[in-house]
Amino acid sequence: MRKAQRTRIRGWRWRRNPLRRRSDVVEARIILATWAAAVVGGAAVGAVVAQAVDGALEHDRAGRMPVSAVMVRSAPSATRGVATGATYDRVRAEVRWTDTGGTVRTGETSVRAGTAAGTAVTVWTDGRGHLVSGPIGSAEAAARVGLTGAGAGLVDGLLVLAAGRTVRLRIERRATDAWAVEWARVGPQWGRRTS
Incomplete structure (x- = not known):
């Protein structure tokens, strides 16, 4: 048995013909x-989200300050x-530094393995003087902004398409x-013989 082939005619809903229904x-x-x-909403949402993420990353970078510290041990x-068997060249070690208020603080941060006591190292602190990780680089920030914006735009576009499909x-x-109601009314008349 051969499978019937379906003919696809583009734009048939827009053409005038007697079989076109209002619902078409x-x-x-x-x-x-x-x-x-x-398309338009996805692009707009992606741009807004990317701008918001860029602003948040810029604010985060501005809040981190490099400080000179000394290795305690x-x-x-x-x-x-x-x-894994991988060798890690960065380890956690205790350092001492003086914050902007003149208070001497100590804490643990990531340093090169084998760094001797008394060696000066650069650490990053937040506005309150607590140790934080270093700011992300501009390439990583651009990648985060781009991926987050593209992801938000894609999700928005897919949600709009799903709503349209529904x-x-x-x-x-x-x-x-x-059509079923109309067929129930007209269908029985097809079986009659007319003379």
Whole structure:
């Protein structure tokens, strides 16, 4: 048994013909509006989210200050991961520094393995003088901004397309129900013989 081939005619909903229903025109307009809203809305949401993330990253970078610190004790030598076997050249060690208020503080930070006691190292602090990790680089910040904006735009576009598809399915269901009612009225007349 051969499978029937389906003929696809582009733009049939827009052409005038006696078989075109009102629901076909509404469905065509919904498709057009949905795609336009998905593209334009997705781009707008992506741009707004990217700008917000860029501002947050810039604020975070501005709040971190480099401070000169001194090693309290010698840092341990390089360690090897038990599971992976990789060698780690950065270890946690205790350092001492003076904050902007003149208070001497101590804390642990990541330093090169084997750094001797008394060696000067640069650490990063926040506005309250607490140790924090260094700011992210401009390349990583640009990648985060781009990926976050693109992801937000994509999600927004997909949500709009899903909403449009849901509306289209409801319209198709109503059109099918109307067709069934009409067929129930007209269908029995086809079986009669006319003379």
